[in-house]
Amino acid sequence: MAFDNAYEALADAHDDARWAFGTGFDNPLSGVDTTVPSGVDGEDLAQYCLMLGDDALVLSHRLQQWCTRAPELEDEVAIANIGLDLLGQARLLLARTGRADGSGRGEDHYAYFRGEHEFRNVRLAEREHADFAQLVATVLVLTTWRLAVFQRLQASADPVLAAIAQKGVNELTYHRDYAAQWVVRLGDGTETSHARTVAAFDEVWPLVAELFEPHDVERRLDGVAVDPAEVRAEFDDVLAQVLSAATLETPVVPAKAGVAGGKGRNGRHTEQMGYLLAELQSVARAYPEATW
Amino acid sequence: MTGEWPLYEVFVRGKRGLNHVHVGSLRAADDDMALHHARDLYTRRNEGVSIWVVKAADIAASSPDEKDPFFAPSADKVYRHPTFYEIPENVPHM
Numbered sequence A: 001m002a003f004d005n006a007y008e009a010l011a012d013a014h015d016d017a018r019w020a021f022g023t024g025f026d027n028p029l030s031g032v033d034t035t036v037p038s039g040v041d042g043e044d045l046a047q048y049c050l051m052l053g054d055d056a057l058v059l060s061h062r063l064q065q066w067c068t069r070a071p072e073l074e075d076e077v078a079i080a081n082i083g084l085d086l087l088g089q090a091r092l093l094l095a096r097t098g099r100a101d102g103s104g105r106g107e108d109h110y111a112y113f114r115g116e117h118e119f120r121n122v123r124l125a126e127r128e129h130a131d132f133a134q135l136v137a138t139v140l141v142l143t144t145w146r147l148a149v150f151q152r153l154q155a156s157a158d159p160v161l162a163a164i165a166q167k168g169v170n171e172l173t174y175h176r177d178y179a180a181q182w183v184v185r186l187g188d189g190t191e192t193s194h195a196r197t198v199a200a201f202d203e204v205w206p207l208v209a210e211l212f213e214p215h216d217v218e219r220r221l222d223g224v225a226v227d228p229a230e231v232r233a234e235f236d237d238v239l240a241q242v243l244s245a246a247t248l249e250t251p252v253v254p255a256k257a258g259v260a261g262g263k264g265r266n267g268r269h270t271e272q273m274g275y276l277l278a279e280l281q282s283v284a285r286a287y288p289e290a291t292w
Numbered sequence B: 001m002t003g004e005w006p007l008y009e010v011f012v013r014g015k016r017g018l019n020h021v022h023v024g025s026l027r028a029a030d031d032d033m034a035l036h037h038a039r040d041l042y043t044r045r046n047e048g049v050s051i052w053v054v055k056a057a058d059i060a061a062s063s064p065d066e067k068d069p070f071f072a073p074s075a076d077k078v079y080r081h082p083t084f085y086e087i088p089e090n091v092p093h094m
Helices: A006-011 A042-064 A073-100 A107-112 A132-153 A159-187 A191-207 A216-220 A228-245 A272-286 B031-042 B064-074
Strands: B007-014 B021-027 B048-055
Touching: A042 A073, A042 A107, A042 A132, A042 A159, A042 A216, A042 A272, A073 A107, A073 A159, A073 B021, A073 B031, A107 A272, A132 A159, A132 A191, A132 A228, A159 A191, A159 A228, A159 B031, B007 B031, B021 B031, B031 B048
Parallel strands: none
Antiparallel strands: B007 B021, B007 B048
């Protein structure tokens, strides 16, 4: 910063915003070097980006469903902001998939033209929120977990993934804060809000164990991917803090079993996923040549 | 309506601005929530680096009825305006 003019120093003209990503609207990675680093399996990297991208895309869609339904106008905008942040993360990750697998396919291909069994998101992301307590419980759990993963991912051997994670960390920190504030407010609120928050965590918790089960792809991508089992302790710490401030206890409920040994990361989803995708994909499939 | 959240006024200091400027209002249950809502409603396009919120009820405001006694006497005192100086070119925000 130049100090030869006192007024410039006062005006705080220093701008450290960095353009880590391309500015093309059609291709979020335009202008970015997307070469797969040597020694990294492109197919595995593509699968990994798909997992993280699908988590964000599917949760974002669930949050978008709250538009016009949120209890207050201010929270409606807050929820939409979180949904948009996640959609931005999904765009970058799905675009990365299309470069890493060598197919050159764009983000739209992955979002709109895959079947349910090809989606790799964890099942908690697709879970419907029956009330506002379930919404904030879900967002708290998923963003706490994702933030812990993204913090480690900043050191990934794939520079594109590391940059995407770096951008996401600030966003996720805010999402977690928003959800935590509401969990505390509702948990430590009235008799009704407390009871509904307890019920919400009982609903969400069976799908928590799945978040920390490493997939073969994550095991193979040593140095590139983050082993989700590593972040369990950090997740437990954060949740314990928030739940105790909210006068809630960690639920004791059995984990939801997979189907034929498979869970979200293997493309085995709950029955709600089909309906979600029908809504998400119907326009793109009805008008495959449409542009927006 | 009972149980409605109180009204807050929001002030945002822009990246290159020197003071907080009133940008609008919102409803929130308390100060913390008001700050969060202000961030979500009024800094979506990278407008700010600092936010103030204050309950609208806590603002003492001049009354429109007293407008003339309050403000009219200053209208004809041209000597109070520093318009007779030349401002150096490298002094911004003046």
